[in-house]
Amino acid sequence: MAKECCCGGVRLIYACSGASDVGKLADSAARELANSNCGKMTCLAAVGAHLSGFVESAKGATENITIDGCSVACARKILDHIGVNSKSYVLTDMGYKKGETPVTKKTVDEIVKKISSEPAKNSKKSDKRNNSCC
Amino acid sequence: MKIEILGTGCPKCKKLTELAEKAVKDTGISAEISKVDKINDIMNYGVMITPALVIDGKVKVSGRIPSEEEIKNWIKK
Numbered sequence: 001m002a003k004e005c006c007c008g009g010v011r012l013i014y015a016c017s018g019a020s021d022v023g024k025l026a027d028s029a030a031r032e033l034a035n036s037n038c039g040k041m042t043c044l045a046a047v048g049a050h051l052s053g054f055v056e057s058a059k060g061a062t063e064n065i066t067i068d069g070c071s072v073a074c075a076r077k078i079l080d081h082i083g084v085n086s087k088s089y090v091l092t093d094m095g096y097k098k099g100e101t102p103v104t105k106k107t108v109d110e111i112v113k114k115i116s117s118e119p120a121k122n123s124k125k126s127d128k129r130n131n132s133c134c
Numbered sequence: 135m136k137i138e139i140l141g142t143g144c145p146k147c148k149k150l151t152e153l154a155e156k157a158v159k160d161t162g163i164s165a166e167i168s169k170v171d172k173i174n175d176i177m178n179y180g181v182m183i184t185p186a187l188v189i190d191g192k193v194k195v196s197g198r199i200p201s202e203e204e205i206k207n208w209i210k211k
Contacts, residue, residue: 010182010183010197012182040182042182043180046180051180052179052180052192052193052194053179053180053181053182053186053193053196054180054182055193056181056186056193056194056195056196056197057180057181057182057183057186057196057197059196059197060183060195060196060197060198061182061183061197
């Protein structure tokens, strides 16, 4: 976990970290993006548990990025539930098949590269922002 | 009531402290205001962005300075 103090422009990254291969890939990609200073990875489970520090941090972030393994989109929906819009990336929408995708460094790097360059889908249709992650 | 200001001492954290002190004074509510400036203590609250304001253990805001009215509303509840 990391912390920003008054610097503005804080981007938080959440992964669904689901049980499937694409869930694990979402987790690994989020960690790699955080390591690349694309943003700060934080705990989706804590937001789901309504822990106030995590919820208020999501509300205070300049941008929240969710990476979901599949179209169930748990990460995006958890942020939706607390009224926070996110830039949403869903790996199955990006061509990765659930149950058929090997969890390798090569695949993780490929996902990170795609996320860094592909536009995200915003969780709320009214939000017209459509920039790539990094 | 226990009010904690989370931050490492930047101007925004100081401003939030001033606002909290004024809100407590204006409302006349008995409250203890303290500063939390150690990173590990701040992270124990799950706060990723400072300044943050905690009232009786609950994080009310993170990453922005709330208005004085907001703070007053929180401490009146």
